[in-house]
Amino acid sequence: MPRGCRVADINSKTPYEPPPESGYAAERKNMVETQLRKRGIRDARVLEAMSIVPRHEFVPPQLRPAAYADEPLGIGGGQTISQPYIVASMSAALRLSGTEQVLEIGTGSGYQAAVLSLLVREVYTIESRPELAKSALERLQVLGFDNVHVHSGDGTLGLKELAPFDAILVAAAAPALPEPLLEQLREGGRMIVPIGPEEHQHLVLVTRRGQEFLSEQRESCRFVPLRGRHGWKDWELL
Ligand code: SAH
Numbered sequence: 335m336p337r338g339c340r341v342a343d344i345n346s347k348t349p350y351e352p353p354p355e356s357g358y359a360a361e362r363k364n365m366v367e368t369q370l371r372k373r374g375i376r377d378a379r380v381l382e383a384m385s386i387v388p389r390h391e392f393v394p395p396q397l398r399p400a401a402y403a404d405e406p407l408g409i410g411g412g413q414t415i416s417q418p419y420i421v422a423s424m425s426a427a428l429r430l431s432g433t434e435q436v437l438e439i440g441t442g443s444g445y446q447a448a449v450l451s452l453l454v455r456e457v458y459t460i461e462s463r464p465e466l467a468k469s470a471l472e473r474l475q476v477l478g479f480d481n482v483h484v485h486s487g488d489g490t491l492g493l494k495e496l497a498p499f500d501a502i503l504v505a506a507a508a509p510a511l512p513e514p515l516l517e518q519l520r521e522g523g524r525m526i527v528p529i530g531p532e533e534h535q536h537l538v539l540v541t542r543r544g545q546e547f548l549s550e551q552r553e554s555c556r557f558v559p560l561r562g563r564h565g566w567k568d569w570e571l572l
Contacts, residue, residue, distance in 0.1 A: 350452060351476065356388040356429065357551075361402035365389075366488035369404050369485045370422045377426040383452040386424055389415075390547065391477060392443040406556075411463060413558055415443045420555055427539050427552065428431035428501040429538055430454050435496070437518070439489030440505035448481045450503065457482045458496055460489035460564060492518040499523060506560035507535045516540070516547055528557045532571060 353460060366385045375381060392415055399406050400448035406414040416424075424446075430436070434454040438447050441461035447470070450457045461467035467486035474482045485493065489504075490512045498520035504512075504527035511527065519525055519542045528535040537552040559566045 348385065356391070358388065358390045358398075358402060362389065364372060365402040365404075365418050369419050369443050373419060375419070377429075377432070379432075379453055380422050380426045380449075383425070383449050384418065386452060387445065387448045388477070389418070389445055391473065392445040392448070408527045409443045409466075411466065413463070413466065415445050416557070419532065421449055423553065424503055424505075424526045424537065425449055425453060425522065427537070428503065428524050430501060431528055434500035437493060437496075437499040437502045437515075438556075439492075439502070441470045441484055441513070442505065443469060444474045444479075444482070446486075446503065446505055448474060448477065448479045451479045451482045451496070454501075455481065458485065458493055458499075459483070460485045460487055460493065462488055463487070485526075489564040490514065490560060490562035502527075503527065504528065504560065505557065507532070507557040508560040508565050509570075511538070511547070511549075512560075515564075517519050518540070521546070526552075528555050532566075534561055 360387055370381060390398045393401045395459050403432050406417045407413050418535040430453040434448055436454045437458040441447055441459040447459040450458050464486050471484040492514045492542045497518035499518055500523050502515050502518055502519055507528045521542055523542050525540040527538055529538045530536055536554050536555055539550045539552055541548045559571055
């Protein structure tokens, strides 16, 4: 069970405590004000979560001074940690209240999962690269994000044994909506996923109504490809 947090107080036992001396507090506050609030992120819980999670702990040491910049950053192996605004926008689009069980595809550094963990009850996250899954798990444990569960494997298949999910966040670009993820969304549940070709995508918000899936196109974005059985095949990519 999660150690809990201040943002999702409904279920929490004790508040999530960022590590002492975690640093960069001024940069984090500035990021929330200038990159998020001023650009229209209104969800107070998302703003608070992002003012708590130490983003600099999720990037390679040499990139720490740039951790709060208005851009995605490389985390090794050609993978990236998303721009703060995109993390906030995707999290807000799911309209989380604190009770949810959420699935994330593409753990990467673990930063998005850490932000979600302060907004919901449980986060299940899947990473296809075992070395990234391992380092994200270690990092999340050290930082005390106890309600994040990291799985290694092809996230386009979802996690059937734990479905249905109240919300699903896909943090890599898909060619189309992955069928298993639609099936694993609970009635009324929401999924946010970047859809489009390799160079350029749009975020798509999907809401389940029975066997119907209503989709709404949101802002443009650029993610690394979602590779896998219901994603891109290696031979389809440049
Ligand atoms: N959410 C991350 C950033 C994700 S980058 C963060 O906050 O740092 C996209 C990630 O998706 C990469 O780590 C990549 O390895 C992973 N990925 C790509 N295809 C995948 C798949 N089919 N299943 C799980 N992870 C996948």
